[in-house]
Amino acid sequence: MNKTVSIHIQGFPFILEEQAFQVLQNYLQALTNVLSNEPGAEEILQDVELRIVELLQQNQLGASQVILQTRIDEVIEVLGSPENFSDNPIEPQAPVPTASQDRSDKRFFRDTDTAILGGVASGVAAYFHIDVVFIRVAFVLFTMVFGSGIPIYILLWIITPSAKTASEKLQMKGLPVNIESIKTEFREATERVEKNAKKWSNHFKTGSGMSDSLRRIVLVIKKAIGIFLVLLGLILLIGLSIFIFVDPQLVPAQINGEYTSLGELSSLFFEDGQNELLNIGIGLIGYATSLASMLTGFRLLFSFDANWLRAGYFGLGFAGICGLVFLTYVGISTGQSFAIEGELSKEIGTYAGDSLCLNILPELHIQNFKTQRNATYNFGFRPDNQNDHGILMAQDGRIFISGIAINYIEASDSLYHVKILKKAHGRSFFKANLRASAIDFPCVLQQNTIQFASGFSYPAKDRMRDQEVELQIAVPRGKKVIWNGKAVYPFAFVESPERSSDRAYVSGDGEYSAW
Amino acid sequence: MNVENTQAQMRKGVLEYCILGILHQGEAYPSEILDKLRTAQLLVVEGTVYPLLTRLKNLEVLTYRWEESTSGPPRKYYKMTQKGQEFYLELARTWQELHQAVSLLNQISKS
Numbered sequence: 001m002n003k004t005v006s007i008h009i010q011g012f013p014f015i016l017e018e019q020a021f022q023v024l025q026n027y028l029q030a031l032t033n034v035l036s037n038e039p040g041a042e043e044i045l046q047d048v049e050l051r052i053v054e055l056l057q058q059n060q061l062g063a064s065q066v067i068l069q070t071r072i073d074e075v076i077e078v079l080g081s082p083e084n085f086s087d088n089p090i091e092p093q094a095p096v097p098t099a100s101q102d103r104s105d106k107r108f109f110r111d112t113d114t115a116i117l118g119g120v121a122s123g124v125a126a127y128f129h130i131d132v133v134f135i136r137v138a139f140v141l142f143t144m145v146f147g148s149g150i151p152i153y154i155l156l157w158i159i160t161p162s163a164k165t166a167s168e169k170l171q172m173k174g175l176p177v178n179i180e181s182i183k184t185e186f187r188e189a190t191e192r193v194e195k196n197a198k199k200w201s202n203h204f205k206t207g208s209g210m211s212d213s214l215r216r217i218v219l220v221i222k223k224a225i226g227i228f229l230v231l232l233g234l235i236l237l238i239g240l241s242i243f244i245f246v247d248p249q250l251v252p253a254q255i256n257g258e259y260t261s262l263g264e265l266s267s268l269f270f271e272d273g274q275n276e277l278l279n280i281g282i283g284l285i286g287y288a289t290s291l292a293s294m295l296t297g298f299r300l301l302f303s304f305d306a307n308w309l310r311a312g313y314f315g316l317g318f319a320g321i322c323g324l325v326f327l328t329y330v331g332i333s334t335g336q337s338f339a340i341e342g343e344l345s346k347e348i349g350t351y352a353g354d355s356l357c358l359n360i361l362p363e364l365h366i367q368n369f370k371t372q373r374n375a376t377y378n379f380g381f382r383p384d385n386q387n388d389h390g391i392l393m394a395q396d397g398r399i400f401i402s403g404i405a406i407n408y409i410e411a412s413d414s415l416y417h418v419k420i421l422k423k424a425h426g427r428s429f430f431k432a433n434l435r436a437s438a439i440d441f442p443c444v445l446q447q448n449t450i451q452f453a454s455g456f457s458y459p460a461k462d463r464m465r466d467q468e469v470e471l472q473i474a475v476p477r478g479k480k481v482i483w484n485g486k487a488v489y490p491f492a493f494v495e496s497p498e499r500s501s502d503r504a505y506v507s508g509d510g511e512y513s514a515w
Numbered sequence: 516m517n518v519e520n521t522q523a524q525m526r527k528g529v530l531e532y533c534i535l536g537i538l539h540q541g542e543a544y545p546s547e548i549l550d551k552l553r554t555a556q557l558l559v560v561e562g563t564v565y566p567l568l569t570r571l572k573n574l575e576v577l578t579y580r581w582e583e584s585t586s587g588p589p590r591k592y593y594k595m596t597q598k599g600q601e602f603y604l605e606l607a608r609t610w611q612e613l614h615q616a617v618s619l620l621n622q623i624s625k626s
Contacts, residue, residue, distance in 0.1 A: 010588060040569035047545065047565045053588045054546060080560020 004066050010046065012053045019190065020069040024052075026182045027076050034082040048079065055079075109163035109172035110156075113192060116218070117300075118157040126173050154292060158313045226300030233294030240286040244279065253392040260392075268394055269464050270334060278330045284323030288316040337465060338425045342432025345472070349445035351416040356473070357449045358483040362510035364442045364453035366393065366400050394460055402455040402508025404441075405470040408489050409502070410477060417474035418445050424458075425465040435462045441469045454510045483512045526557060531567060532610055533557055535595065535603040538577065544590035568593060576602050 005021040007014055016024065031048065035041040055075045056067060111122035114132065121139055125132035143149030163169040170181050242248065247261040255264050267275050295312060298304070393400040411417055422439045426432030438459055443452035456469045473489075475481060481489040488504065503515040530552075537543055537551050545568065552558040571577045576599040579591045595603065 012588060035566070038566060038569075040566075040573055043572075044565050044569045047569070047591065048562075050588045050591075051545065051561065051565070057587050078561055080562030082562075084560050084562035085566050 009053050009056075010049045012057075014056060014067055015065070016067045016072070017069055019186075020067055020072045022186055022190075023069055023076070023183065024072050026186055027072075027082070030082040030182060031085060034086050044085070048085075051079065106173075107168075107171045108160060109168055110160050111169075111172060112162045113169075113189070116222075117153070119162060120153055120156045120160065123156075123160060123163070123172060129173070154296070154313060155317060158310060158317055222300050226297045229293045229297030229300065231297075233290040233292075233297060236286060236290035236293065240283070240290065244283055253394075255394040260394075264394075265392075268392075268399060268460055270330060271337070271463055274330045274333060277326050281323040281326030281330065284319045284326070286323075288320035288323065292316045292320075337427045337431075337463075339427060340429055340432050341423060341425050341466075342429055342434075342436045343421060343423045344433060344436045345419055345421045347417055347419045348443065349418055351418075351445065351448060352414070353416075353448050354479055355448065355487075356416045356418075356475075356479075356481050358481060358488070358512065359449050359451045360454050360483070360506055360510040360512065361442075361451060362454040362508065365440070365455045365457055397460050398457045399460050399462075399464065400455060400457045401467065404452065404454060404456070404506040405468065406504040406506065407470055407472045407502060408481070408504075409472065409474050411474035414476045415474075416476065416479070417472075418450055419472040419474070421470040421472055423466070423468040423470070424462070432465075435465055435467065438462055439467055439469060443471070454506050454508050488512060488514065523559065526559070527563060529610075530557065530563060531571070532603075532606045534564070534567065534571070535576070535599065535606060538593055538595050538599075539603055542592045542594045544582075544592050546590075548593075571599075575599075 003018040005016050005018050007016060007021060028045070028049075031045060032041070035044055038044065052075055055078060056071070060067075106127065108127050109123050110119035111126050112119040114122045116136070121135040122132050124135045139149045139153060141149070142152065161168075163172045169185055243262060247263040249259040249261045249264075251260040251262060251265050253260045253265065255268075263279070266278065269275075270278055292313065295309075295316075299309070420441060420443055422436040422441065424432050424435035424439065426435055435458070439456050440458065441453065441456040443450065445451075450471070450473075452471065456467070458467055473481060475489060480487045505513055505515060507513070533552065533555070534548060537548050543551075545564065548568075549558065549561050549564060552564070558564070568577065572579060572593070575596055577593050578596055579593045582590050582592055584590050
């Protein structure tokens with residue numbers, strides 16, 4: 001017993017066995033494809049359809065007789081395979097379609113017949129003639145190791161069409177589009193439909209069985225991934241919105257006496273315009289990723305499909321790529337502004353005595369801060385915890401950095417020479433040197449004492465470009481440098497003679513330490 | 516290149532000339548043309564003929580008119596145009612020349 005399909009060809013009614021109908025439909029579809037470049041394609045197809053009517057009416061007992069597949073096969077044999085309709089010379093064909101044949105006609109399609117999500121893995125497997133399991137495992141591995149599997153998958157999903165017609169399905173596998181292969185394809189499709197139908201009927205009959213439980217596990221995993229993706233997208237969305245619109249002050253660095261937000265910190269680092277571009281870029285990438293994740297999650301959960309979906313994914317992908325371009329631009333531009341190091345130096349004086357003293361004034365470079373923080377509140381209360389500056393301070397358009405490097409060299413004469421070196425980076429020597437010259441480092445040599453701050457400051461509009469200050473002290477042979485009543489240089493004077501270093505570091509709180 | 520392929524190419528080459536030869540004798544509809552070609556054993560599959568007819572029609576070598584049939588679908592009766600006549604005579608001459616050339620070659624190689 002077989003189903004029949006009632007059709008008409010050019011207005012002539014026929015009743016076809018379902019399989020016969022499928023074969024005929026595939027044949028006409030293949031003809032349409034072959035003739036697609038032909039100017040009179042429609043007319044030729046009409047002629048062919050009329051001829052099919054003629055051929056089918058021959059030897060037919062009446063309009064009510066059901067046409068079987070063998071009859072359709074005969075008609076197709078008389079008309080010839082689709083490539084006969086083409087104007088191009090007939091390509092020599094391998095007798096049996098195999099995997100090793102010419103791949104030039106091969107195209108990459110998504111295989112939605114055996115798909116779990118979008119059929120990308122199945123399509124890849126069909127293209128390379130390998131088992132789809134390997135491709136899926138590869139996607140999962142990529143996702144776990146680099147996290148790159150998901151974007152690659154989504155990208156392929158968006159840009160690759162699914163194989164819909166029989167000839168596209170053959171192209172996907174790299175098989176030639178001719179009658180034999182279309183028949184084979186059709187037979188496989190029929191078997192697949194039958195198998196699925198059996199699976200479903202088993203499901204309704206018994207409600208259990210191996211394939212059914214497997215299917216349910218797959219369904220559960222699908223839903224679980226769906227929930228995970230929706231939650232992930234939601235968390236990302238909320239987190240991103242908080243960071244962009246609320247900009248919480250979480251960073252332990254003080255700007256205008258308050259803890260800093262990421263936005264404020266990045267404005268000290270990135271130049272005007274680029275900072276905004278950076279924020280837009282991060283926003284685009286973040287929102288596109290979170291929305292795509294949620295969309296995919298919802299699709300998995302509710303298995304819906306809509307026309308706008310691909311446009312939506314495409315839009316999100318485009319937004320993400322734009323964001324990436326912005327970030328790349330800002331990154332490269334900022335990188336360039338670090339390219340060249342500028343260094344300025346100035347000798348502030350000499351001293352002829354036997355020992356030079358270091359007088360470090362930790363609060364000197366943050367005078368502005370001090371007045372504000374030492375304010376007396378009502379009832380004579382004064383703030384405690386004076387030294388909690390965090391990693392960085394910025395106030396009233398200036399950035400305050402803690403820490404000074406000291407470098408000892410041997411003097412060429414019998415005098416101490418004290419020199420200040422200011423360093424910064426920039427796009428050019430000129431810009432780097434301008435930045436270096438804008439550094440304010442309070443330091444004086446009075447008699448036998450160098451008085452200097454434990455840090456320095458520079459205008460915030462210069463941005464953080466690796467600004468540094470180094471104190472270079474040339475010490476005559478046999479003379480020493482004293483800090484806190486102890487000789488700190490050379491180390492021959494202290495108890496551990498083997499520890500000798502030409503470099504030292506003064507931290508923000510005014511502590512001296514040798515390197 | 517196998518023999519079958521070359522044969523198919525050769526047949527395809529002369530098919531146009533043969534169809535025009537049939538239509539030179541008067542109007543005909545595709546099935547008639549196909550029958551004659553098949554009788555002359557020039558035809559392997561019918562598919563090659565339909566695009567050829569449409570192409571010749573588009574080149575204004577042929578025209579056609581519809582006629583109802585008592586026993587099936589309406590028929591497209593193809594007829595040669597004035598231009599077609601000239602076209603056919605050109606082809607006929609070329610065929611003669613080719614035929615002579617091939618026979619001549621065969622004679623030369625025999626002797």
